[in-house]
Amino acid sequence: MNYINLAGRLLFSILFVISGISHFSSQTIAFAASQGVLFANILVPASGILALIGAGLIITGYKPKWGAVLILLFLAPITVAMHPFWTVSDPIMYQMQFINFFKNVSMLGGALIIISSAPAAIPVVRRNTFKAVTA
Incomplete structure (x- = not known):
């Protein structure tokens, strides 16, 4: 059962690794700027x-x-700023933005589940468990 927790953490997080790396590319920064993101050259890499x-x-x-x-x-801010399906009139773009908006909403739900759940059953990195000895 513990390996299911690890697999879930990996599957949930892989998109953020890929996306996070892409946020340093000039194409992603330019796209965000074209969508009206202020200070995209700072906010996108951040x-x-x-x-x-x-x-x-x-x-x-x-x-x-x-x-x-x-x-x-x-x-949270990316979902609202980058996927405003309610402003799109083209039916195909509306559908794409609608799907991406609610994909992000579901991932927000997943993050809330992680926040409310017990600690990771199988941490990949173990915390130091040594205790100082006092005289």
Whole structure:
């Protein structure tokens, strides 16, 4: 059962690793700027850092709840800013934005589940368990 938790963390997080890396590309920054994102050259890489650190914490099992908080901070503004399906008139683009918006909403739900759940059953990184001896 513990391996299911590890597999779930990996499957949930892999998108954020891939996405986080892409947030350092000039194409992603230019696309965000074309969508009206202010200071895209700063905010897009910063959001990539949030995604990468959040995914890393979830995957390794080291402070996965904090990782999920970082994923929430990454996803919430991106979901609203980059996928406003309610403003799109073209039926095909409407459908694409609608799907991406609710895909992100479901991932926000997954992050909330991680925040509310028990610690990682199989952490990839183990915390130091040595205790100092006092005289």
